Amino acid sequence: MKPDHHDDGTVVSVTDVTRTFGDILALDHVSLDVGPGELVGLLGPNGAGKSTLLSLVSGLRRPDTGSVRLLGQDPTQPAARITLGMTPQETGLPATLRVGEVVDFVGGHYPDPVPTPELLAQFGIEDLARRQTGSLSGGQKRRLAVALAMTGRPRVVLLDEPTTGLDVAGRTALWDAIRACHRSGVTVLLTSHYLEEIQALAERVVVIDQGRVLADDSLEAILERVGGTRVSYAGPDGTQREHVVADSDEFVRDLVRSGTEFKGLEIRRASLEEAFTQLTEGTRSGARPGATPGPGAQTDDAPQDGGHLTEGANR
Ligand SMILES: Nc1ncnc2c1ncn2[C@@H]1O[C@H](COP(=O)(O)OP(=O)(O)OP(=O)(O)O)[C@@H](O)[C@H]1O
Numbered sequence: 001m002k003p004d005h006h007d008d009g010t011v012v013s014v015t016d017v018t019r020t021f022g023d024i025l026a027l028d029h030v031s032l033d034v035g036p037g038e039l040v041g042l043l044g045p046n047g048a049g050k051s052t053l054l055s056l057v058s059g060l061r062r063p064d065t066g067s068v069r070l071l072g073q074d075p076t077q078p079a080a081r082i083t084l085g086m087t088p089q090e091t092g093l094p095a096t097l098r099v100g101e102v103v104d105f106v107g108g109h110y111p112d113p114v115p116t117p118e119l120l121a122q123f124g125i126e127d128l129a130r131r132q133t134g135s136l137s138g139g140q141k142r143r144l145a146v147a148l149a150m151t152g153r154p155r156v157v158l159l160d161e162p163t164t165g166l167d168v169a170g171r172t173a174l175w176d177a178i179r180a181c182h183r184s185g186v187t188v189l190l191t192s193h194y195l196e197e198i199q200a201l202a203e204r205v206v207v208i209d210q211g212r213v214l215a216d217d218s219l220e221a222i223l224e225r226v227g228g229t230r231v232s233y234a235g236p237d238g239t240q241r242e243h244v245v246a247d248s249d250e251f252v253r254d255l256v257r258s259g260t261e262f263k264g265l266e267i268r269r270a271s272l273e274e275a276f277t278q279l280t281e282g283t284r285s286g287a288r289p290g291a292t293p294g295p296g297a298q299t300d301d302a303p304q305d306g307g308h309l310t311e312g313a314n315r
Pocket of ligand 1: 053
């Protein structure tokens with residue numbers, strides 16, 4: 001499939017959009033342009049405004065102020081929405097219909113749907129074709145829901161937390177399917193609470209918090225904002241030390257020259273979790289961008305958990 005080329009080449013265009021729900025300001029002057037074939041990850045804590053943004057792009061809701069265009073058109077219009085595939089956070093599947101029947105039914109709404117066996121194979125659920133959707137596991141339902149977004153050969157796909165609830169194998173399989181879709185030229189906008197997912201898939205990361213865009217940049221640039229490389233080792237007394245340094249080569253040379261005993265030297269760059277925490281909470285002590293402490297100095301340990309966003313970590 002060829003990438004889309006519209007008036008100005010923009011596939012999704014959100015300009016100065018504000019959206020409220022009663023007293024809640026869900027989106028606060030948000031602007032975001034997504035070009036053809038981009039894979040953009042929307043990252044933000046619970047209630048940040050990610051789903052609201054996707055609902056505006058998909059034409060399910062309208063902004064209070066500002067404008068939203070999908071391939072140059074009003075997304076509330078059917079002509080624009082035929083180009084779109086979407087997997088919302090929660091999908092209701094008719095429990096008594098078989099998997100194959102649901103795919104056939106959804107495909108029936110599009111002029112050139114992907115043949116059902118082909119689509120199911122793409123998502124590794126071909127064995128489930130004759131199962132009633134009510135009998136599927138949560139992970140199987142999730143895979144089917146994402147597959148359904150691809151039925152109509154969309155040019156733009158919106159995925160709201162596509163792999164939540166999936167086991168590792170299910171998640172990896174879905175990542176492969178999303179990558180394949182992206183390689184074929186489809187523009188993908190996805191939200192996730194899994195930082196590793198954004199880091200694995202997205203080329204561009206948009207960080208949203210409290211309805212505002214805090215950062216919008218390439219994954220590399222976002223990681224560079226945190227700056228520095230993490231060098232860790234066990235010191236002479238066996239305690240683990242971690243340093244955030246601008247130049248790890250120079251740091252290691254100094255460490256060797258200083259005669260300090262060390263074991264298990266590890267060098268790694270900043271993680272997206274560190275970048276995210278810094279963006280949403282401000283610079284933490286011990287994680288100063290570009291800081292170059294000497295080998296004797298010790299900084300705070302970096303977060304060690306699996307990179308899953310929790311509300312507590314960000315608020
Ligand atoms: N239909 C609605 N009625 C009232 N408030 C809403 C509605 N939809 C969203 N909100 C509020 O708008 C804000 C943004 O919600 P949104 O669902 O867009 O966040 P999110 O970033 O997708 O969060 P999560 O990661 O938890 O899915 C929240 O404060 C939410 O409670």
